[in-house]
Amino acid sequence: MAPKYVYSFGNGTAEGRADLKDLLGGKGANLAEMARMGVPVPPGFTVISDACNHYLQNDRTLPEGLRDQVEEALAKLEEGSGTKIGDSKDPLLVSVRSGARISMPGMMDSILNLGLNEDGVRALAKKTSNPRFAWDSFRRLIKMYSSVVLGVPDAVLSTVENQLKRERNVHLDSELPAEDLPILTQMLRDEVRKFSGKEFPLDPRGQLWSAIEAVFASWNNPRAIAYREMNEIPQDLGTAVTIQTMVFGNMGDDCGTGVAFSRDPSTGVKSLTGEFLVNAQGEDIVAGTATPRPIQDMQELMPDNYVELEGMARKLERHFKDVQDIEFTIQNGKLWILQTRAGKRAAQASIKVATDMTRERVMAATDAFLRITPQQLEQVLHPIIDPSAKRETVAHGLPASPGAASGKVVFNPDDLVERQAKDEGAYILVRSETSADDIRGINAAVGILTTRGGITSHAAVVARGMGKCCVVGASTIDIHEDKGEFVVGNRIVTDGDWITLDGTTGEVIIGRLPTVRPQLSNEFEELMLWSDLVKQMGVMTNADTAADSKVARQFGAEGIGLCRTEHMFFQQDRIDHFRKAILAQEKGERTEALAQLLPFQKSDFLDIFQVMEGLPVTVRLLDPPLHEFLPLPHDEEGLIALSKRLNLPYRRVRERVHALEQFNPMLGHRGCRLGITFPEIYEMQVRAVLEAAYELIRNGVTVLPEIMLPFISMEEEVALLRELVFATAEQVRSEMNFPESSFRFGIMIELPRAALIGDRLAPYVDFFSFGTNDLTQSTFGFSRDDIGTFLPAYVDRGILKKDPFATIDRSAVGELMQTCVERGKRTNPDLKIGVCGEHGGDPESVKFFHQVGVDYVSCSPYRVPVARFAASQAAILTKRESGNGPAKTRSEILPSTSA
Numbered sequence: 053m054a055p056k057y058v059y060s061f062g063n064g065t066a067e068g069r070a071d072l073k074d075l076l077g078g079k080g081a082n083l084a085e086m087a088r089m090g091v092p093v094p095p096g097f098t099v100i101s102d103a104c105n106h107y108l109q110n111d112r113t114l115p116e117g118l119r120d121q122v123e124e125a126l127a128k129l130e131e132g133s134g135t136k137i138g139d140s141k142d143p144l145l146v147s148v149r150s151g152a153r154i155s156m157p158g159m160m161d162s163i164l165n166l167g168l169n170e171d172g173v174r175a176l177a178k179k180t181s182n183p184r185f186a187w188d189s190f191r192r193l194i195k196m197y198s199s200v201v202l203g204v205p206d207a208v209l210s211t212v213e214n215q216l217k218r219e220r221n222v223h224l225d226s227e228l229p230a231e232d233l234p235i236l237t238q239m240l241r242d243e244v245r246k247f248s249g250k251e252f253p254l255d256p257r258g259q260l261w262s263a264i265e266a267v268f269a270s271w272n273n274p275r276a277i278a279y280r281e282m283n284e285i286p287q288d289l290g291t292a293v294t295i296q297t298m299v300f301g302n303m304g305d306d307c308g309t310g311v312a313f314s315r316d317p318s319t320g321v322k323s324l325t326g327e328f329l330v331n332a333q334g335e336d337i338v339a340g341t342a343t344p345r346p347i348q349d350m351q352e353l354m355p356d357n358y359v360e361l362e363g364m365a366r367k368l369e370r371h372f373k374d375v376q377d378i379e380f381t382i383q384n385g386k387l388w389i390l391q392t393r394a395g396k397r398a399a400q401a402s403i404k405v406a407t408d409m410t411r412e413r414v415m416a417a418t419d420a421f422l423r424i425t426p427q428q429l430e431q432v433l434h435p436i437i438d439p440s441a442k443r444e445t446v447a448h449g450l451p452a453s454p455g456a457a458s459g460k461v462v463f464n465p466d467d468l469v470e471r472q473a474k475d476e477g478a479y480i481l482v483r484s485e486t487s488a489d490d491i492r493g494i495n496a497a498v499g500i501l502t503t504r505g506g507i508t509s510h511a512a513v514v515a516r517g518m519g520k521c522c523v524v525g526a527s528t529i530d531i532h533e534d535k536g537e538f539v540v541g542n543r544i545v546t547d548g549d550w551i552t553l554d555g556t557t558g559e560v561i562i563g564r565l566p567t568v569r570p571q572l573s574n575e576f577e578e579l580m581l582w583s584d585l586v587k588q589m590g591v592m593t594n595a596d597t598a599a600d601s602k603v604a605r606q607f608g609a610e611g612i613g614l615c616r617t618e619h620m621f622f623q624q625d626r627i628d629h630f631r632k633a634i635l636a637q638e639k640g641e642r643t644e645a646l647a648q649l650l651p652f653q654k655s656d657f658l659d660i661f662q663v664m665e666g667l668p669v670t671v672r673l674l675d676p677p678l679h680e681f682l683p684l685p686h687d688e689e690g691l692i693a694l695s696k697r698l699n700l701p702y703r704r705v706r707e708r709v710h711a712l713e714q715f716n717p718m719l720g721h722r723g724c725r726l727g728i729t730f731p732e733i734y735e736m737q738v739r740a741v742l743e744a745a746y747e748l749i750r751n752g753v754t755v756l757p758e759i760m761l762p763f764i765s766m767e768e769e770v771a772l773l774r775e776l777v778f779a780t781a782e783q784v785r786s787e788m789n790f791p792e793s794s795f796r797f798g799i800m801i802e803l804p805r806a807a808l809i810g811d812r813l814a815p816y817v818d819f820f821s822f823g824t825n826d827l828t829q830s831t832f833g834f835s836r837d838d839i840g841t842f843l844p845a846y847v848d849r850g851i852l853k854k855d856p857f858a859t860i861d862r863s864a865v866g867e868l869m870q871t872c873v874e875r876g877k878r879t880n881p882d883l884k885i886g887v888c889g890e891h892g893g894d895p896e897s898v899k900f901f902h903q904v905g906v907d908y909v910s911c912s913p914y915r916v917p918v919a920r921f922a923a924s925q926a927a928i929l930t931k932r933e934s935g936n937g938p939a940k941t942r943s944e945i946l947p948s949t950s951a
Contacts, residue, residue: 062094075102076101077101140172143175144297148294152290364378450558458564460548480551492623527840589907635698677717804830825890895922
C-alpha cells in the first residue's frame with residue numbers, strides 16, 4: 053500500500069493540522085489549521101514534501117500511488133464545488149502553489165487559473181457574464197504556466213503585451229479593450245510556440261500534472277538554492293505542493309486582493325498594515341504591475357470586508373501566537389484567506405512584538421524569547437546603512453563585525469592615526485591583514501577591511517571588541533600599497549577615496565553612504581531584564597581598557613572574563629619600555645626595563661577595576677610571542693630607528709630580533725612558556741594587578757581580581773607558575789601590609805592535551821577558561837588567519853557545514869570541552885568553567901556551552917546583549933528538550949509586573 057501523499061482541507065474540516073509542517077509545508081499546514089478553525093479558506097489539498105524528494109531523487113519520477121491519490125482528492129473538490137476540471141460548461145479552476153516547511157517568500161513557483169482552455173474561457177465568461185475577466189484569467193495562466201513549466205522568460209511575453217498596448221495607445225493591461233484579450237492570448241500562445249518549440253497545452257489535466265512537477269523542480273532553482281544557503285536552511289527538505297480552488301479578485305469592483313500584516317512589520321505597532329488592489333489578482337501586487345493602495349483605504353472602499361479582515365487577523369494572531377502575514381482575496385464581496393504565516397519583520401519590530409504580545413498574554417515570555425533571533429539583536433545594536441541609499445557593491449568578504457561605516461581609504465595604520473588626529477575625519481583601514489601592531493590604526497578607524505583572514509582573525513576579533521564595522525577576507529581585492537590603491541575588477545580605488553562597509557552582509561561599496569544607528573528602545577531594555585531572569589550562565593566580556601569595560605558594563609556584562617595585557621603594551625608611551633625588556637641581555641637589565649613599565653600596567657588596572665567595581669576581572673598574563681612587539685627582521689629602517697630610540701647597538705638589536713623569529717609562532721614560544729623562560733615578565737604583571745587591587749580595596753572599592761595563565765599544556769607548567777604567582781602575591785601583600793592575598797587563580801584550556809588532563813590540572817586552580825579560538829586551531833590543525841583561502845571550498849563541498857571558528861565544532865572540540873569539564877569537576881567539585889573565545893558571543897555555541905555545564909561565557913562588549921539573550925534561549929530550549937515541561941511563563945518570571 054502506498055504511503056499517504058495527499059491531505060485534503062476545506063469547508064470546516066482538514067486531514068492535516070499546523071504541527072505537520074514537515075509534511076505539508078508551512079502553507080499547507082496552516083491552510084489545514086485554518087480550515088479546522090472555520091476560517092474561510094478555498095478548499096483544496098496538499099501533496100506532501102516526501103513526494104517532492106522522491107521526485108528529485110529518482111530522476112524526476114513521481115512516486116507510485118500519487119496519481120491515484122491526487123485524482124481522488126480532485127474528485128472531492130469537484131463534488132464540493134459542483135464543477136469539473138476540463139468541463140466545457142462549468143470548469144473547475146485551481147491554483148498550484150509551492151510551500152516548504154520554512155517560508156521562502158518568492159523563491160519558488162506558483163501557477164494561478166489552471167484548468168482553462170478556450171472552451172473553459174467561454175464557459176467562464178458566460179457563467180460570470182464577464183468576458184473580460186475570463187479572457188484576462190486565461191492570459192495570466194498562459195504567462196505563468198509558460199514561465200514556470202515551459203521556461204519562457206516573463207520578459208519575452210511582456211514584450212508581446214507591450215507591443216499590443218502601444219498599438220492601442222494604452223499603458224496598462226486593464227486599459228486594453230475586452231475584445232482585444234482573445235487576440236492577445238493567441239499572440240502569447242504563438243510566442244510560446246516560437247520560443248519553446250511547444251504548443252501551450254489545452255488539456256487541463258495535463259496542465260495540472262505538469263504544474264505539480266514544475267513546482268517540485270523549482271525547489272532546485274538557483275534563487276531557491278541561494279536563499280537557503282543565505283538563511284542556513286537545509287537543502288534536502290523539499291517542498292509540498294498545494295492545489296486549491298481558485299477564488300478571483302479580478303471579477304469586478306466588488307473584488308480585490310491584498311496582503312496584510314496583523315502588526316506593522318517595520319515598527320511592531322499593533323495595527324493592520326499592508327496593501328490591496330481592487331479588481332486584481334495577487335500576482336499584480338507581487339509583480340508590481342499595478343500600484344497597490346494602503347490597506348486602510350479598504351475602510352472606505354470595502355468597510356465590511358475591512359472589519360472582517362481585521363478581526364480575522366486578531367483571531368489568527370492569537371491562535372498561531374505570532375504576527376501574521378496574511379494573503380487574502382475578495383470575490384463578489386466575500387473574504388477568502390489564501391494563506392497565513394509568521395510575518396517577517398525588522399529587528400526592532402521583533403523586540404516590540406515579543407514584549408507587547410507577552411503583556412497582552414498572547415504568548416508566554418519564554419515563547420516570546422524564541423520568536424527573536426540573536427542576529428536581530430545584533431542588528432539593533434550596530435549602525436546600519438540607510439535602506440533608501442543606492443549601493444554600488446564591488447566586492448564581498450566575510451561579515452566579521454556588524455554595522456556599517458563610511459570612510460576614506462587608508463592603507464597605512466600610522467598614516468590613518470596621523471590624519472585622523474589632524475581632521476577627526478572618518479577613515480577605513482584597508483590591509484591584507486592586521487597585526488597587534490596596527491591597534492592604534494584600528495582604534496582610529498571607523499571600519500576595517502582586509503583581503504585575508506577569517507571571522508576570528510585579528511582584525512575581526514579586535515573590531516568586534518571595539519564595536520567597529522569590519523569586513524575580512526575580501527579576496528577579490530588586490531592591494532597595491534606602493535601605489536596607494538586597491539583594484540577590484542575594473543575598478544581602481546585610491547588612497548583617500550570614499551568607500552562604505554556593511555559588516556552585516558560583508559559588502560564593500562563604492563562611495564559614502566548614510567548610516568543610521570538604531571535607537572535602543574524601552575522594549576529592548578525590558579527584554580534584556582527578562583533574559584537575565586531566565587538564563588543560567590553568566591555573561592562576561594573581553595575588555596582591555598576602561599573604555600571597553602564601561603561599554604560592556606552598560607550592556608549588562610557581569611565582569612571581565614578576558615583582559616589581554618599585551619594590548620596595553622602597544623601604546624606609544626610604553627611600547628619602547630617593553631621592547632627594551634625584550635632586547636635585554638641579562639635579567640637585571642630586563643627587570644629594570646619592566647620596572648619602568650609597571651606604573652603603566654598598574655594605572656590601566658586601576659582604571660579597569662574602578663569601572664568594574666564589584667565584578668570579577670580576569671587578567672590573562674602575557675600570551676603573544678615576543679617578536680610581535682618588534683620590527684620585522686627584514687625591516688632595516690625600523691631596526692635602525694629602534695636602535696637609535698633605545699640607544700642600543702644596531703647589531704645587538706638586529707641579532708636579537710632574528711633570534712626571536714619563529715617558524716610557527718602559533719605553537720611556539722608564547723603563553724605560559726614566556727612566563728617560564730622570562731619569569732620577571734609575569735612577576736611584574738602579577739604585581740601590577742594586585743597593587744592596583746589592594747590600593748582600591750583600601751579606599752573602599754570592591755575589587756575581585758582573577759589571574760589567568762595562557763596556553764597551558766602540562767601539569768608541571770601550572771605547578772611552577774602557580775608558585776611564581778602566589779610568591780609574588782605574598783610579596784605584594786607583605787609590602788603593602790595587606791591582611792591577606794585576595795584573588796582567584798585559573799588557567800586557559802586551549803590545547804587538546806590540557807583538555808584531556810583536566811583532572812590533573814583542576815586541583816591547582818579555581819577556574820578553567822576555554823580559549824576556544826586556539827582550541828579550535830589546535831584540534832583541527834587550521835590557522836584561523838589562513839582558513840579563508842579554503843573554507844569556502846570546504847563549505848561548498850559539504851566537508852564543513854559552518855566555519856568552526858564562528859560556531860563551535862561539537863563533535864571534536866566540543867567533546868574535548870565536555871571531557872575536560874567532567875574530569876576537572878571530578879577532582880575539584882568547586883571548579884568554575886568559562887569560555888573566553890569569540891564563540892562566547894555565538895548563539896548556537898552558547899547553547900552548547902549551556903548543555904555541557906559552562907558557568908559563564910565572555911565575549912566582545914558589543915556582543916554582550918546577544919550573549920545574554922542567547923543564554924536565556926539556551927536555558928529555555930534545554931529545559932524543553934529535556935522533557936521537564938514548558939519553560940516559565942512571564943508571570944512566573946516577573947510576578948510584580950502587571951500583564
